Structure formats: C-alpha cells, structure tokens
Amino acid sequence: MSFKEDFKQLLKPYYIFNVILSISYIICRKTPGICNYLFSVEECEFDGRESEILFFLIIVIMVRSRKTGSVTMINYLSSSFIYTKVANLILWFYADFIMGIVYTIIFILMGLLLPEPAYSGPDKVIYFHGHNSLEEELSRDKRVVWVIAFYTVWNPACANFAPIFAKLSSDYCLDTLKFGKIDVGRYPEAGAKYRINDSSMSKQLPTIVVFKEGKEIDRRPLIDSKGKVIKFLFSGENIKAAFDLNGVYENCKNSTKVNAKHLKSD
Numbered sequence: 097m098s099f100k101e102d103f104k105q106l107l108k109p110y111y112i113f114n115v116i117l118s119i120s121y122i123i124c125r126k127t128p129g130i131c132n133y134l135f136s137v138e139e140c141e142f143d144g145r146e147s148e149i150l151f152f153l154i155i156v157i158m159v160r161s162r163k164t165g166s167v168t169m170i171n172y173l174s175s176s177f178i179y180t181k182v183a184n185l186i187l188w189f190y191a192d193f194i195m196g197i198v199y200t201i202i203f204i205l206m207g208l209l210l211p212e213p214a215y216s217g218p219d220k221v222i223y224f225h226g227h228n229s230l231e232e233e234l235s236r237d238k239r240v241v242w243v244i245a246f247y248t249v250w251n252p253a254c255a256n257f258a259p260i261f262a263k264l265s266s267d268y269c270l271d272t273l274k275f276g277k278i279d280v281g282r283y284p285e286a287g288a289k290y291r292i293n294d295s296s297m298s299k300q301l302p303t304i305v306v307f308k309e310g311k312e313i314d315r316r317p318l319i320d321s322k323g324k325v326i327k328f329l330f331s332g333e334n335i336k337a338a339f340d341l342n343g344v345y346e347n348c349k350n351s352t353k354v355n356a357k358h359l360k361s362d
Contacts (some may be wrong), residue, residue, distance in 0.1 A: 219262035248281035
C-alpha cells in the first residue's frame with residue numbers, strides 16, 4: 097500500500113475511533129484542565145505505575161508487530177490496537193473504577209458497531225470449502241499451477257496478508273496460474289492434511305503452498321529438520337522472490353500460448 101492509500105484507510109471510522117481509544121488515557125492524563133478535573137491532581141504527570149504500564153505496552157507492540165509481519169502503517173496500527181486498548185482499559189480502571197466501566201462499554205460498542213474494514217480491492221482468489229474440494233481441483237487439470245493460502249479469519253498476520261495476496265492474484269492470475277485460499281480454522285481437516293498447525297499459538301499462519309501437476313513443490317514458512325518453523329515475512333516482494341513468481345508467471349504464460357497454437361493447428 098502507498099502512503100496515499102494508507103492515508104485514505106486512516107480516514108475510515110474504524111481507524112479514527114480506534115486511534116482515539118488507543119490514546120484516550122494519555123491525552124486526558126496530560127491535558128491541563130481535563131487532567132485536573134478527571135484525576136483530581138495538581139500536576140498532569142504519570143506516576144510510576146502508569147509509566148511501567150505504558151513502557152510494557154511499547155515493548156509488547158514492537159514484539160507482536162514483528163511476529164505478525166506488519167510491514168505498513170496500517171498493518172502496524174491494526175496489529176497494535178488490541179494491545180493499546182487493553183492497556184488503556186487497565187489504566188482507566190487504575191485511575192477510577194467508574195471511568196474504567198465507561199471505557200469498557202465504549203470499547204465493546206466500538207467492536208460491535210465498527211468492525212475492521214475488509215479488503216475491497218480487485219482479486220482473483222478462489223475459496224475452497226474443505227480439503228476435498230481443493231484436492232479435486234488440483235487433480236482436475238494438472239497443467240494449472242496453484243498458489244494456495246492457508247489462513248484463519250482471527251489471526252492478525254492472516255488479516256494483514258489478505259490484501260497482499262489479493263493483489264498478487266490480480267497481477268499474476270492466468271488460466272494456468274491460479275490463486276486460492278482455504279480457512280483451516282473452519283476446515284481443520286485441511287490443516288491436518290497439509291501439516292499446518294491452526295492453534296492460537298501457531299507460527300504457521302498464514303502458510304502459502306505452491307502446487308504443480310497436483311503436487312506440492314514449495315511452501316512458506318518452511319519447517320527445519322528439528323520441526324521448528326523458519327520465520328518468513330509475508331510481504332509482496334518476499335512472496336515473489338521466494339516462489340520466483342515472475343518466472344512461474346512467464347512459464348505458465350508461454351505454456352498457454354503453446355497450447356493455443358496446438359489447438360489452432362489441430
């Protein structure tokens with residue numbers, strides 16, 4: 097996403113209200129007048145406990161953002177909102193029980209009324225309903241190279257990767273190069289079939305698997321000989337490089353042309 101596209105996203109109500117909720121305590125605690133009224137203090141400064149909570153929050157956001165592969169401003173915000181809001185919740189309850197209750201109600205209402213905007217750009221992704229439908233498609237036409245994303249709807253890294261995968265599908269899709277997705281949270285048998293851990297602590301979400309002639313030829317993230325998941329950053333450029341997507345696209349494009357010539361000669 098470009099900075100201009102990121103800025104457009106930020107103007108959506110979901111991001112505006114979540115940013116407000118994420119910084120509400122800091123603003124109220126540091127603004128003279130509001131601070132004096134709400135907290136009944138003379139100086140608008142953080143005490144030791146508040147500073148500890150905020151410092152811990154910064155560390156958590158940095159670590160979790162790296163683990164989820166956040167690569168844009170929107171990704172960082174989306175992956176950090178839950179932690180900033182929980183920290184604010186703790187701080188509001190620490191300051192005053194009633195204000196904590198009010199913040200909780202607003203927190204819940206915003207979650208119900210303003211869900212995170214789903215990607216609405218162009219894509220050419222086929223969604224599979226279980227591993228049987230995927231296997232049927234893989235065996236139906238073995239000339240097709242399939243790029244399949246195994247994901248869950250609740251995983252932040254999967255949510256961050258969704259627009260990247262959608263754009264790749266739009267840019268590279270051919271009759272002989274197709275893109276698909278399967279929700280291993282909804283269809284756990286697919287995760288078991290392709291050896292993908294779908295637990296809440298899994299480091300295999302998302303997983304991208306490339307199939308050629310109906311058989312798996314590559315995947316990311318890889319798993320080493322000790323069964324440890326090798327970390328992979330799911331950016332568009334990394335996907336292109338890891339799977340040589342440009343080379344695969346050219347090969348599939350050329351094979352399509354050759355098949356078309358054969359059909360004409362016949």
